[in-house]
Amino acid sequence: MSEKQDRILRKLREIVGDQFASDEEHVLYPYSFDLTWATPRMPDYVVMPKTVEDVQRIVRLANLERIPIVPYCSGTNIGGLTIPEQGGIIVDLKRMNRIIEINTDVGYAVFEPGVSHAKLSAALKEKGYDFGWPVGTPSASPLALAVNHGIGHFSSRFGINSEFITGMEVVLPTGEIAKVGSCAFSDSWHSLFPLPMLSGLFVGWLGTTGIVTKLGVWVVEAPPYRDVVTVKADTIEDMTRYMIRFRKTYAADELTAVSWWLAQVPIPYPYQEKSKDAPEWFSFAVLRAWSEKELEAKRDLWKTAVKEEQKKGSSLLEFEYPPEAKRARTELPSRIIGSTKNYCGAGVAGIAWPGTFTPAVNWPKLYSEWKKIYIAHNLSPAVRVTDFKGSHYGMLRAMTPFDKKTPEAIENARNAMTKAVEVGIRYGLIPYKPPVDYQSLLNSKADPGYIQLITKVKDMLDPNHIMNPGKLGVR
């Protein structure tokens, strides 16, 4: 062990206690990779702070030693976000796991990064409240989800989870604490408005501009009446037209369609041809309401949309959704929706995606391109499209299982998905939670002024370039 390595470990242990900091290879190793094909990289240390003061001291140490730090909640993202591109210190935040407040009078919750979906959902459910639960593991962090523009089960109606953020406490890359939103002025975490949107300095930056130690989000009461309405279509064109038509009503909390390959459990790997008589697209729309009457009205809006499309010659047809799937869709977060078993099977354990944010009007063209790319790489085009906020923006992504046992299969998956993103950018696709491969592509297409601005902001906040370096593709 070098003198510097020894010194850093000693100082980390002084901050958090001996048992919460390590540089042992076997402790570091599980932090070096994730579910995806992102290239594994070993960190040099892992440290587990308990308090915001611990985090400040770690950040100051990192500045002093000029060593990278990578914030880490549960390592369940599908984008290699916590893989330390340049080594350094993994700041594992799982011990910071308090729900600080659930304010049902105003409708917000404040919690720490180590709080899991399972914990927050259980606490909210006790009070009849809800948050936008994603397709993810119960141990995933809702804080990480929200600050990385994650999606939830009512994103089609209200927008993605970052739109629910009401306030933040952040340890800046230089060690100071900053509060953002109403919490900067009082104990109330109700809103970011009407202040300058300083949350924008930390949301969507992939952990490169600070460590969010507390997050406030709006939570909403969960309506008791729920239903899932479903249609299938032969083509993405028919499905997209239907979704654009129905989205105008804002009736569905979630409006999603999946290709035949994604509807299979698990997704076929390698590529398997769809049977000729099966429709290619299946859609579900989750309706929630405060009364049976309201639910019925929403069903009527949906039926009208379907009938109108059918009259225009669309191949849309209603179909029965399996009861267990219906239950899972209406009682999120479940253990069924989002389980990796839906994606991986038959000995295949890698999972990644290209996508995500793409205007709905471009879904048909891009899907057609992706199908060619995927089939050429012997991968199933298991594509999902979802409207966000009534389809002011939307998602198109391909859940892609691959075999992690062989370097060739990993490389094949990486090539297919990177190519899909490259093509997608031409159709307005912006990759979310992007691995560095996607980020480099995105930056290469960016307006120079955009790169200049984020570089300036990054330099201003993180003058020593210690925060998760390499992730943004600048600095």
Place this chain on the structure above:
Amino acid sequence: MALEELSKLRDKIYTCTHCGNCKVFYEWGAGKNLYAAGCPSGDSFFFDIYYGSRGRSSAAKGLLSGKLKWTEGLAHPIFACQVCAGCQSMCEVDFKKYTIRTMETLRYEANKAGVGPLPNQKRFGEYVQREHNPYGDRHAERFAWLPKDLREKSSKKAEYLYFAGCTASYRQKNIAQATVQLFKNLGLDFTVAEDEWCCGSPLLRTGQWDLAKTVAEHNASLLSKTKADKIVTTCAGCYRSLKMDYQKEVPEGYKEVLKVDFNVPVIHTAQLVEDLIKKGSLKLGDYKKRITYHDPCHLGRHAEVYDSPRNVLKSIPSVELIEMPRNRQYAWCCGAGGGVKSGIPEFAMETAVKRVEEAEATGAEVLASTCPFCWRNLDDAIKAKGSKLKMLDIAEIMAEIAKKK
């Protein structure tokens, strides 16, 4: 060949997606979601390598890919696990069935590499060789607890062979004595095998497979001596070993490793009593207590016996059975299993204290279980905490109140 046994599981290990489902207990429903800590080692040591099957499959992948080498440091998270299968109950992918076997195979490989087992675990391996029990007490005194009138019946032909196990024979004699008293009350045709050896559970769980083979061969021979039709045991660990490890292939058991000819029905005392209650053969006295039931991992998650003990308790007049929030497949481990009580006793105690606190919060007076090893560790925690809970095995309760009709 290095990592020979682990390599056999390679394809299964690589079905772990690293999703992290195994880190916490979670169940969902319309009214209420269950959220709770589910992995004792993760909850005590926190680093990801200590969390559930994701942590241990990471270690396995690291070893198989050559990125990790065996060190004493790596041996710690491998042995700091009760093999409670909490992670297995949460796993949703193909790795699910292989989580326990992977853990125990990692231990086998650690032992081969010279970094395991932990010192006290190694000692109990030596004790089993010498005295046929992991406590190192004299084999000749194994059945010292057996009432005189039953000694004459030992090793004679009977319908049931009562396999007492080491913990009930040497430490929790109260459970062994209660079991035979209960059997007498029920008029059961049973015998014991005075030359009973350790079932091998602590050896299998800590990767000391070669030693387990010897004891399995010996125990299999007991059957031919007693000619019993069935084996009954009050020990969850023995139940798992005799029923699964001796008789089932990987991943449920070790038949292919132990290679013993052993095809006999094995039942737990709780199942036997449940069956008699269902048949209407028992008369049960009052037992005016509030009881909470602790699922032993080896009986519950490992063997999926959840209902029998509960059905027995529910059948007792006046008993109020109160469930702990973490029950059945989501039960928190007692902390003792997987060699942890001997290997890392402070971790075993920490885990048990958490369980006792959960039991206390129910307002129960009695913490009941169906495993002498759980009994022992939970009772240690009750004493350490100064808790008012009374630790009892279901056999102890039934011995007091059950009579044949």
